[in-house]
Amino acid sequence: xxxxxxxxxxxxxxxxxxxxxxxxxxxxxxxxxxxxxxxxxxxxxxxxxxxxxxxxxxxxxxxxxxxxxxxxxxxxxxxxxxxxxxxxxxxxxxxxxxxxxxxxxxxxxxxxxxxxxxxxxxxxxxxxxxxxxxxxxxxxxxxxxxxxxxxxxxxxxxxxxxxxxxxxxxxxxxxxxxxxxxxxxxxxxxxxxxxxxxxxxxxxxxxxxxxxxxxxxxxxxxxxxxxxxxxxxxxxxxxxxxxxxxxxxxxxxxxxxxxxxxxxxxxxxxxxxxxxxxxxxxxxxxxxxxxxxxxxxxxxxxxxxxxxxxxxxxxxxxxxxxxxxxxxxxxxxxxxxxxxxxxxxxxxxxxxxxxxxxxxxxxxxxxxxxxxxxxxxxxxxxxxxxxxxxxxxxxxxxxxxxxxxxxxxxxxxxxxxxxxxxxxxxxxxxxxxxxxxxxxxxxxxxxxxxxxxxxxxxxxxxxxxxxxxxxxxxxxxxxxxxxxxxxxxxxxxxxxxxxxxxxxxxxxxxxxxxxxxxxxxxxxxxxxxxxxxxxxxxxxxxxxxxxxxxxxxxxxxxxxxxxxxxxxxxxxxxxxxxxxxxxxxxxxxxxxxxxxxxxxxxxxxxxxxxxxxxxxxxxxxxxxxxxxxxxxxxxxxxxxxxxxxxxxxxxxxxxxxxxxxxxxxxxxxxxxxxxxxxxxxxxxxxxxxxxxxxxxxxxxxxxxxxxxxxxxxxxxxxxxxxxxxxxxxxxxxxxxxxxxxxxxxxxxx
Numbered sequence: 215x216x217x218x219x220x221x222x223x224x225x226x227x228x229x230x231x232x233x234x235x236x237x238x239x240x241x242x243x244x245x246x247x248x249x250x251x252x253x254x255x256x257x258x259x260x261x262x263x264x265x266x267x268x269x270x271x272x273x274x275x276x277x278x279x280x281x282x283x284x285x286x287x288x289x290x291x292x293x294x295x296x297x298x299x300x301x302x303x304x305x306x307x308x309x310x311x312x313x314x315x316x317x318x319x320x321x322x323x324x325x326x327x328x329x330x331x332x333x334x335x336x337x338x339x340x341x342x343x344x345x346x347x348x349x350x351x352x353x354x355x356x357x358x359x360x361x362x363x364x365x366x367x368x369x370x371x372x373x374x375x376x377x378x379x380x381x382x383x384x385x386x387x388x389x390x391x392x393x394x395x396x397x398x399x400x401x402x403x404x405x406x407x408x409x410x411x412x413x414x415x416x417x418x419x420x421x422x423x424x425x426x427x428x429x430x431x432x433x434x435x436x437x438x439x440x441x442x443x444x445x446x447x448x449x450x451x452x453x454x455x456x457x458x459x460x461x462x463x464x465x466x467x468x469x470x471x472x473x474x475x476x477x478x479x480x481x482x483x484x485x486x487x488x489x490x491x492x493x494x495x496x497x498x499x500x501x502x503x504x505x506x507x508x509x510x511x512x513x514x515x516x517x518x519x520x521x522x523x524x525x526x527x528x529x530x531x532x533x534x535x536x537x538x539x540x541x542x543x544x545x546x547x548x549x550x551x552x553x554x555x556x557x558x559x560x561x562x563x564x565x566x567x568x569x570x571x572x573x574x575x576x577x578x579x580x581x582x583x584x585x586x587x588x589x590x591x592x593x594x595x596x597x598x599x600x601x602x603x604x605x606x607x608x609x610x611x612x613x614x615x616x617x618x619x620x621x622x623x624x625x626x627x628x629x630x631x632x633x634x635x636x637x638x639x640x641x642x643x644x645x646x647x648x649x650x651x652x653x654x655x656x657x658x659x660x661x662x663x664x665x666x667x668x669x670x671x672x673x674x675x676x677x678x679x680x681x682x683x684x685x686x687x688x689x690x691x692x693x694x695x696x697x698x699x700x701x702x703x704x705x706x707x708x709x710x711x712x713x714x715x716x717x718x719x720x721x722x723x724x725x726x727x728x729x730x731x732x733x734x735x736x737x738x739x740x741x742x743x744x745x746x747x748x749x750x751x752x753x754x755x756x757x758x759x760x761x762x763x764x765x766x767x768x769x770x771x772x773x774x775x776x777x778x779x780x781x782x783x784x785x786x787x788x789x790x791x792x793x794x795x796x797x798x799x800x801x802x803x804x805x806x807x808x809x810x811x812x813x814x815x816x817x818x819x820x821x822x823x824x825x826x827x828x829x830x831x832x833x834x835x836x837x838x839x840x841x842x843x844x845x846x847x848x849x850x851x852x853x854x855x856x857x858x859x860x861x862x863x864x865x866x867x868x869x870x871x872x873x874x875x876x877x878x879x880x881x882x883x884x885x886x887x888x889x890x891x892x893x894x895x896x897x898x899x900x901x902x903x904x905x906x907x908x909x910x911x912x913x914x915x916x917x918x919x920x921x922x923x924x925x926x927x928x929x930x931x932x933x934x935x936x937x938x939x940x941x942x943x944x945x946x947x948x949x950x951x952x953x954x955x956x957x958x959x960x961x962x963x
Contacts, residue, residue, distance in 0.1 A: 422464020534726025
């Protein structure tokens with residue numbers, strides 16, 4: 215059965231659907247939203263995953279849908295019912311006579327339930343981690359059984375929780391220590407999906423510092439953290455390993471002294487949660503590496519693992535590599551008369567020290583090696599051709615000089631001789647090929663492209679190209695036309711003072727940048743870059759850093775993976791460049807898939823709608839999806855122009871587009887932040903890294919001197935953080951009796 219067939223079948227059963235990004239609902243308030251129409255559900259199935267709302271929303275009157283999520287092959291006694299095969303187990307669909315909520319491990323270890331307020335991924339969707347398709351484990355016609363009363367009783371029974379040990383398990387009488395544990399447990403239970411293990415590790419690290427100092431008793435802390443992690447949905451083995459690792463890290467840097475008992479508890483000092491400095495940035499989804507072909511996905515995953523960098527960084531460079539080797543080779547025809555080139559501009563924003571150069575160098579190595587091989591093979595021929603043309607030029611110059619005093623008739627005869635010489639000149643292989651560049655001026659870029667069939671790939675781990683475009687080498691006169699035209703492949707004529715104009719009929723540039731977020735903020739301040747649409751052409755990505763969690767012991771990319779990657783890239787580069795790009799067409803299902811995506815995006819572009827604030831970027835998204843589909847198609851098919859793009863490939867391209875849409879919203883939001891907000895967030899990050907309940911101004915100034923140059927500026931920022939409830943200013947006396955400004959930290963930090 216197709217995904218659409220599954221949607222129709224479930225709709226007939228009364229299921230209420232929810233749109234998913236991977237496993238996560240995309241619609242705010244989805245738990246109480248009206249039932250999605252069948253047409254909307256089919257449109258969502260064409261571009262992404264679909265979930266089934268549990269509880270009363272998907273059951274007959276007076277009934278409630280409960281789904282048991284079996285995450286193990288170890289079975290328990292369950293009656294036969296409608297079942298779906300998941301990545302690691304099964305979903306069992308049952309009806310109940312009473313509403314039941316979600317639970318973790320109540321029926322048995324690794325048996326969770328989803329009821330009222332929950333949802334499960336539906337048949338036909340793809341697992342966001344490995345691309346596994348959720349499929350029927352029983353016949354789709356299997357009736358949904360009633361959940362046995364014995365299992366209902368088991369799910370509704372409430373086992374009394376063991377009484378918490380008395381506060382003497384902590385430092386006797388320490389209200390602050392009690393607050394620390396409660397706050398850290400709340401951090402875990404409220405963490406978003408995908409961040410729960412990280413929250414547990416942070417909590418264990420903080421508490422480990424206090425355990426090592428004798429402030430908190432280990433066994434009780436482990437018990438509380440374990441309970442919180444299990445409640446949040448983490449597995450027991452994963453929880454145990456994370457707690458041990460986090461506490462070991464915290465124990466390596468124990469608090470030097472037990473904190474003095476505060477005059478007031480944290481609850482009294484901080485009556486309310488801190489006020490957000492700006493609209494919160496949502497948790498980012500993982501780069502969908504599974505949409506790439508295996509030879510590219512394995513290399514991308516391997517590089518990310520070995521360098522201990524976000525998967526998105528290697529994934530974006532992989533797309534830049536595909537654009538570099540495919541542009542001008544192929545174009546994708548969306549509709550009659552409407553084509554998109556395969557140039558692509560991914561841009562990753564991360565702070566320094568993220569191993570950006572290592573990732574770029576590893577991913578473009580086949581291009582670098584191919585260029586070096588071409589240079590070695592072609593250098594003798596290029597030198598011969600250049601020498602031959604120079605010799606001919608000298609002969610022509612000599613002939614012109616010798617005939618300069620003769621009459622016109624003789625000159626007419628000699629001109630034919632000159633024309634004959636000119637015809638003997640070599641017109642090909644007069645320069646060595648260049649497939650990629652780094653920081654380069656627009657003038658040099660134009661020259662390089664004119665010598666390399668009007669195409670180029672640009673890879674850089676810095677943002678110098680923006681300074682160059684802004685006129686760093688040209689008296690601050692901007693020069694961005696070549697970049698803009700090369701994205702769309704439209705003709706451009708470049709007038710030069712010292713030589714003939716350059717005419718390029720269909721220039722093509724793929725750009726892949728990995729730069730610092732601060733550079734993006736500066737770029738956003740350039741009105742010309744915004745108004746001309748330069749920023750709207752980039753696929754921005756702002757992945758979360760792994761710094762602080764790296765081990766330095768990750769394995770290298772296996773040799774067979776590196777070899778397969780290099781072979782595929784070389785094969786793509788060996789394809790002879792045609793005079794005009796070969797055209798890739800869309801199959802009817804692929805076009806229908808893209809059109810459904812367009813219908814989802816278009817209403818969001820209207821003034822006041824969700825994407826109206828970033829209209830310049832978002833209105834290109836459907837075209838971007840077509841480009842990504844073309845790139846994926848080229849990476850899969852041996853003769854891309856002979857086979858139309860499938861709906862499967864288009865669906866994968868749309869998944870990538872949705873990923874970059876999420877990232878663009880985050881990135882443009884980050885660009886809009888003022889400098890004070892950005893510095894305040896930097897101070898908050900510093901406070902979190904210290905894992906302390908209190909710090910002095912002197913400690914903060916020393917820790918941030920490299921970022922904040924002025925002490926008065928830091929005082930102003932700390933005062934602002936106090937106004938927003940992040941810290942509470944106080945004063946203590948140091949060992950010499952002198953007053954010292956201190957700041958108590960909100961427990962949520």
